[in-house]
Amino acid sequence: MTDAPTGREERFFALVLPALERAGYTAYGAQAKLVADTGMNKTTVSRLLRGETIPHVKSFPALARALGLDPVELLVAAEIVPPEYLESQQTLSETDRSQVGSGSITPEEAAEQLGIHDDVGKFTFYAVVDKLTNRDDADDATPGDATAQA
Structure with a gap:
């Protein structure tokens, strides 16, 4: 059983999940493309797409680029910076x-x-x-x- 999401996770996924959908990464078979575009491993990408885990901060620049977001937005949503x-x-x-x-x-x-x-x-x-x-x-x-x- 997984833990309930924290406010931090809710804010992060409220920003990232719609961006993943807009960028076409939620379509069937798109997980491999997100892996290739961001350099994250398959497990991290799978958990990201399910809204379970915020990836490591080192993935934020590539993830932001893939989603057309500002990396600082990701840092703020993940409460890494204020x-x-x-x-x-x-x-x-x-x-x-x-x-x-x-x-x-x-x-x-x-x-x-x-x-x-x-x-x-x-x-x-x-x-x-x-x-x-x-x-x-x-x-x-x-x-x-x-x-x-x-």
Whole structure:
């Protein structure tokens, strides 16, 4: 018998399950495509599609890309980072459009500008930046080594 879903799981699946359906991953035989598109294993994908388990955070960038979602939305829905991170990101994109792409900054500078000050939040942010920059040597580097675009 499985445990009842927590509020965290309910929020995560309320975001992810409709996105999975919109992206066509709930159709018969689509599980293998989701495995291929995200790199998650079959068991994790099966449990995700049944709304049983939130996957590991390292899968969030690929899952977000496959579903057409913002990885930060997944982090917020899974309560890995507080909602203020998403609000900070939206505020930046809505009010400082003229500065987007104006130069490179480090992930550390980006975290500071976004108001991410706690160690867990910084580590998670750096890991997402590293994953999203698709660096070939990402497995060998420590989070925070990459240069991010602001």
